[in-house]
Amino acid sequence: MSTSTSPYAPGEHPDEKPPIGQSGLVNWVYTNLFSSPFNIILTLVTAYFLYKILPPMFNWMFFDAVYVADSREHCRELNSGACWGFIGKRIGQFTYGFYPHELRWRVNLTFLLFIVAVLPVLWDNMPKRRLMLWFSALFPFIGFWLLSGGLGLETVETNKWGGFMLTMVIGVTGIAVSLPLGILLALGRQSDLHIIRWVCTGFIEFIRGVPLITLLFVASTMLNYFLPPGSNFDLLLRVLIMVVLFSAAYLAEVVRGGLQAIPKGQVEAADAMGLKYWQSMRLVVLPQALKISIPGIVNTFIGLFKDSTLVVIIGLLDPLGIGRASLSDTKWQGLSTEVYVFIALFFFICCFGMSRYSIYLEKKLHTGHSEE
Amino acid sequence: MSKLTKLAAGAAVAALFAANTSTAGTLDDVKAAGHVKCGISTGVPGFAFTDDGGAWQGFDPAVCKAVAAAIFGDTSKVKYTTTTGKTRFTALASGEVDMLARNTTWTFSRDTDLKLDFVGVNYYDGQGFMIPSELGVESAKDLDGASVCIQTGTTTELNLADFFRTNGISYEAVPIETNDEARTNYVAGRCDVYTTDASGLAATRSSLEDPAAHVLMPEIISKEPLGPLVRHGDSEWADIVRWTLNAMITAEELGVNSGNVDKMATGTDNPEINRLLGSEGDLGAMIGLDKAWAWRAIKMVGNYGEVFEQYIGADTPIGLDRGLNALWTQGGILYSPPFR
Numbered sequence: 021m022s023t024s025t026s027p028y029a030p031g032e033h034p035d036e037k038p039p040i041g042q043s044g045l046v047n048w049v050y051t052n053l054f055s056s057p058f059n060i061i062l063t064l065v066t067a068y069f070l071y072k073i074l075p076p077m078f079n080w081m082f083f084d085a086v087y088v089a090d091s092r093e094h095c096r097e098l099n100s101g102a103c104w105g106f107i108g109k110r111i112g113q114f115t116y117g118f119y120p121h122e123l124r125w126r127v128n129l130t131f132l133l134f135i136v137a138v139l140p141v142l143w144d145n146m147p148k149r150r151l152m153l154w155f156s157a158l159f160p161f162i163g164f165w166l167l168s169g170g171l172g173l174e175t176v177e178t179n180k181w182g183g184f185m186l187t188m189v190i191g192v193t194g195i196a197v198s199l200p201l202g203i204l205l206a207l208g209r210q211s212d213l214h215i216i217r218w219v220c221t222g223f224i225e226f227i228r229g230v231p232l233i234t235l236l237f238v239a240s241t242m243l244n245y246f247l248p249p250g251s252n253f254d255l256l257l258r259v260l261i262m263v264v265l266f267s268a269a270y271l272a273e274v275v276r277g278g279l280q281a282i283p284k285g286q287v288e289a290a291d292a293m294g295l296k297y298w299q300s301m302r303l304v305v306l307p308q309a310l311k312i313s314i315p316g317i318v319n320t321f322i323g324l325f326k327d328s329t330l331v332v333i334i335g336l337l338d339p340l341g342i343g344r345a346s347l348s349d350t351k352w353q354g355l356s357t358e359v360y361v362f363i364a365l366f367f368f369i370c371c372f373g374m375s376r377y378s379i380y381l382e383k384k385l386h387t388g389h390s391e392e
Numbered sequence: 393m394s395k396l397t398k399l400a401a402g403a404a405v406a407a408l409f410a411a412n413t414s415t416a417g418t419l420d421d422v423k424a425a426g427h428v429k430c431g432i433s434t435g436v437p438g439f440a441f442t443d444d445g446g447a448w449q450g451f452d453p454a455v456c457k458a459v460a461a462a463i464f465g466d467t468s469k470v471k472y473t474t475t476t477g478k479t480r481f482t483a484l485a486s487g488e489v490d491m492l493a494r495n496t497t498w499t500f501s502r503d504t505d506l507k508l509d510f511v512g513v514n515y516y517d518g519q520g521f522m523i524p525s526e527l528g529v530e531s532a533k534d535l536d537g538a539s540v541c542i543q544t545g546t547t548t549e550l551n552l553a554d555f556f557r558t559n560g561i562s563y564e565a566v567p568i569e570t571n572d573e574a575r576t577n578y579v580a581g582r583c584d585v586y587t588t589d590a591s592g593l594a595a596t597r598s599s600l601e602d603p604a605a606h607v608l609m610p611e612i613i614s615k616e617p618l619g620p621l622v623r624h625g626d627s628e629w630a631d632i633v634r635w636t637l638n639a640m641i642t643a644e645e646l647g648v649n650s651g652n653v654d655k656m657a658t659g660t661d662n663p664e665i666n667r668l669l670g671s672e673g674d675l676g677a678m679i680g681l682d683k684a685w686a687w688r689a690i691k692m693v694g695n696y697g698e699v700f701e702q703y704i705g706a707d708t709p710i711g712l713d714r715g716l717n718a719l720w721t722q723g724g725i726l727y728s729p730p731f732r
Contacts, residue, residue, distance in 0.1 A: 113446045241482035335474040344434055348441035350709040354599035356572045
């Protein structure tokens with residue numbers, strides 16, 4: 021027996037409760053909200069503003085809102101809050117644009133297949149991932165065929181596409197195509213081959229020096245004049261090309277930042293092992309460079325997704341455009357707040373989802389280069 | 393904004409060099425495609441909007457529908473392309489659309505320099521002012537020092553500056569981009585006055601909580617004849633659009649409407665009605681259509697008065713008076729050349 025005063029054997033000391041006043045709700049409130057005079061003031065001011073803002077907001081959004089109505093007048097008769105009946109009546113338009121009613125299942129199917137295709141790409145523990153990735157590679161063609169028709173399906177021209185569907189098409193295509201293109205551009209900019217380097221640098225600098233809206237205008241108006249008369253080059257396709265080029269240039273710079281953070285020794289080690297250029301890039305440099313670039317890449321994606329609303333300026337009817345056309349109906353005129361809140365919700369869900377996924381990815385790939 | 397303006401100017405310059413892209417026969421192209429490609433606006437209350445079913449409706453799409461009815465006998469054979477104020481002329485000049493029906497003011501430079509053809513006027517508009525009636529202002533000339541909500545980059549901006557300068561009074565411009573933004577600012581009291589085309593003011597007023605608390609000033613400070621247009625170089629196509637519009641106006645003048653057109657088409661005592669509806673002579677052949685072209689347009693879309701009342705007339709929330717847009721026989725200036 022030892023002479024220690026401790027009643028416990030070594031290593032057997034249980035976790036004691038913290039002293040009174042050092043834990044629990046009261047302590048949390050005290051340390052986080054009222055720990056200093058400045059904090060007290062901030063807390064009170066914030067509480068006051070929340071008190072002023074939240075109850076009217078919730079009343080407007082939920083408690084006084086009208087969920088089923090036939091017109092704005094009808095809404096106003098029923099209650100004073102938001103008129104969600106408007107969104108309800110037009111949800112089809114907001115989702116599909118002018119896509120023919122009886123063919124909307126094709127959009128739904130494309131969306132389902134999209135989820136199936138994107139899962140194996142995002143989640144590497146998926147069962148049968150290798151097989152599924154083949155489907156992912158094929159999906160762009162299947163999706164395009166389902167949406168636009170041809171080969172046995174009724175053709176739906178792209179001027180009938182609109183709403184969230186259009187946003188998703190622009191966003192997903194932009195993201196999926198611009199990432200590989202951006203990586204190639206970033207590698208090209210670092211290349212030892214002068215001409216490739218000059219072309220890539222010139223392209224990146226040119227695109228980055230021009231606002232997206234200018235490129236969209238070029239797509240919608242100027243390109244018509246460069247093409248031979250009578251050739252009808254689809255407007256959406258032109259817009260997609262511009263969006264892809266634009267975001268590829270930005271991605272190239274983000275990826276270049278990642279590439280430059282990789283110590284030269286890594287490339288030299290790869291060389292020493294006899295790896296060729298593409299092998300060393302694919303196996304050694306890019307996995308590390310892309311990992312550190314994730315926040316920047318996702319940032320660019322989110323920006324691209326939100327920028328897709330700019331197409332409304334050249335007359336494509338994304339959700340904002342649909343909202344505008346719908347608000348011009350005298351039955352519903354004046355309900356713009358509802359429309360904008362609804363569209364904001366959609367964008368928030370998409371962008372927040374992307375952001376959370378990027379955090380998950382960063383955590384998963386965290387292999388100890390930086391301390392948390 | 394200046395970037396956009398420059399770009400629009402650039403596009404207009406490009407239009408100059410490339411305006412002859414139209415092919416020889418638009419009508420043949422339209423018939424081959426099976427639809428009329430019609431450029432419309434992205435949404436103006438009463439003039440162009442989507443209904444709950446997702447179809448385009450309004451005073452402007454009605455013109456497209458009438459043309460489609462005259463050619464195909466089917467108002468659904470229109471391919472609508474939404475165009476903004478910045479893309480509309482290039483869309484037309486490049487052949488992306490066959491005709492524009494979207495609140496476009498007929499001006500000298502658009503008709504000549506941009507190489508477009510306005511085929512007529514379907515709405516005589518003019519810039520007006522709206523103010524809350526509690527301000528007690530009776531005339532726009534008393535608006536000295538007022539803050540004015542004005543859409544940037546439009547002719548209304550220039551008209552406003554001219555008007556205030558001519559009358560030697562000052563104003564403070566509150567620049568806004570869209571009608572909706574203007575409405576929000578106006579309601580919030582960030583501007584005392586909202587100025588745009590009178591039809592737009594009426595539409596905006598109808599959407600306010602208490603329309604009666606706002607008045608339109610008696611002054612109309614500009615001429616804004618709005619009408620459908622086509623590109624230079626195909627007069628046959630221009631004729632079809634022009635005379636479809638004229639047929640709707642003439643039909644109202646002659647008392648022909650979508651309800652009685654079937655009866656009238658069997659023959660009446662009025663030779664002009666007979667010529668219009670094809671029971672006498674063959675006017676349709678002269679524009680490459682059949683005898684019943686105007687009958688179809690009136691049957692399926694209605695005469696001018698019907699379309700007006702349906703979308704923007706006194707019984708709609710917009711509640712526009714016919715005013716200048718009444719027939720010449722009823723105190724307006726709407727006047728169609730005779731069908732002969």
